[in-house]
Amino acid sequence: MLNFLFIAVGLTLLIFGGNWLLKSAVAFSLRLNIPRIIIGMTIVSFATSTPELIVSINAAMEGFPDLAMGNVIGSNIANLGLVLAIVLLFGQIDVRKAFYITDWPVMMAASLLFFGFVYFDGILQRYEGVIMILFLFLFLIFLLRFQKSAVVDDLHEDDKxxxxxxxxxxxxxxxAALWGGSELLIKGAVGLATFYEVSERIIGITVVSVGTSIPELAASLIAIIKKEKSISVGNLIGSNIFNLLAVLGITSMITPIYVIDQGLLTSDIWWMLGVSFIILPLVFFPKGLRLGWRDGIILIALYALFLYFALF
Structure with missing residues (x-):
């Protein structure tokens, strides 16, 4: 029971901490007269990935690498298979042309880069983390210079x-909230894994990953309630790109991440690649550049299958 309390309090602190950090980051950016488009593409995106980053760094440094890697892989699957699916059940999304020109290809490239680094030797080295950060840096430069129209402005007009x-x-x-929340979340997650005699990987790809995806889910649901049109597939794909390149890149630069539970390589990483890939045909069929409730049902069914095979 205490482990569930640790997890609940930890997730609450992560959500509030991420929101407070986002407010601070945007405030400093506006004070420094940084263009809104740069704020949206870099600071906002990075701030919303901070819960995953802090949890992964903390887990890796405390000797739970499967929790660190499982958190990111699980979050990427949850962003598309759960968050996007729930959004689509409330209404259709018109997908921008930038989806197949920039967003989806970069997400797949980042996913395959991570796959290539970790699949064959079971370790994400420091130099590989550096390469991932450089890839992210080049992607952001490309967006700033050539694809400005592809970026969704995450800021409201009344931001001051x-x-x-x-x-x-x-x-x-x-x-403080992010660090304290990550400590409690990891303590509860490891305690839960020990009590139920399951691996840290299972807890990482389920409880922890869904928990760190709550900010994206909350933001999407609030946008639906307010009937805002700012929701796009690109938002969640951008979050997945940051999770892979920034979260795992920075974490592995601090300490190499070793795979202990081979299920991460024999199952989870393939699910991540599969769910990421299937978004492309769903966007084009049956109607071009549009996702609807039927696509949401397909995605949530895939996520349910992923959980079933992971747990059983």
Missing amino acids: PLPLHKALLFLGMGG
Whole structure:
């Protein structure tokens, strides 16, 4: 029971911490007159991936590498198989042309890069992390210079610079909440794995990954309720790109990530590649550049199958 409490409190702190850090990051960016498009593409995207980053770094450094890697792989599957699926059940999404020109190809390239690095030797080395960060850096430069229209502005028109003391307060609160939340989440997750005699990998790709995907799910549902049109496949694909290249890249630069449970390589990573790939044909069939409730049912069915094979 205590482990569930640790997980619940940890996830709550991660959600609030990520939101506070996002407020602080946007506030500082606006004070420094950084263009809104750059804020949306870099600072906002990175801030929303911070829960995954902190959890993965903490898990790897505390000796639970499967929790670190399972968190990212599971989050990427959950972003498309669960979050996007739930969004589609509430209504259709018109997909932008940038989806097949930039977003999806880069996500698949990042996924295959990660696959190539980890599949054959079961370890993500420091130099491989550096390569992943460089790939992300080149992707962001490309977006800034050539694909500005592909970027969805995640900021609202009423965003205003916060007073400096409030920005600093949100920064401190966000950092403390993220770190404390990750400590509690990992403690609860490892305790749960020990109690039920399952691997850290199973807890990582289920409880932890869904928990760290809650910010994306919450943001999507709020946007639906407000009937905003800012939801796009590109938002979730962008989150997956950051999860792979930034979260795993930075984590492996700090400490190499070893695969202990081979299920990550024999099953989970293939599910990640499969769910990522299937988005392309779903976007084009039966109607071009559009996703509807039927696609949502397909995605959530795939996610249910993934959980079934992972757990049983």
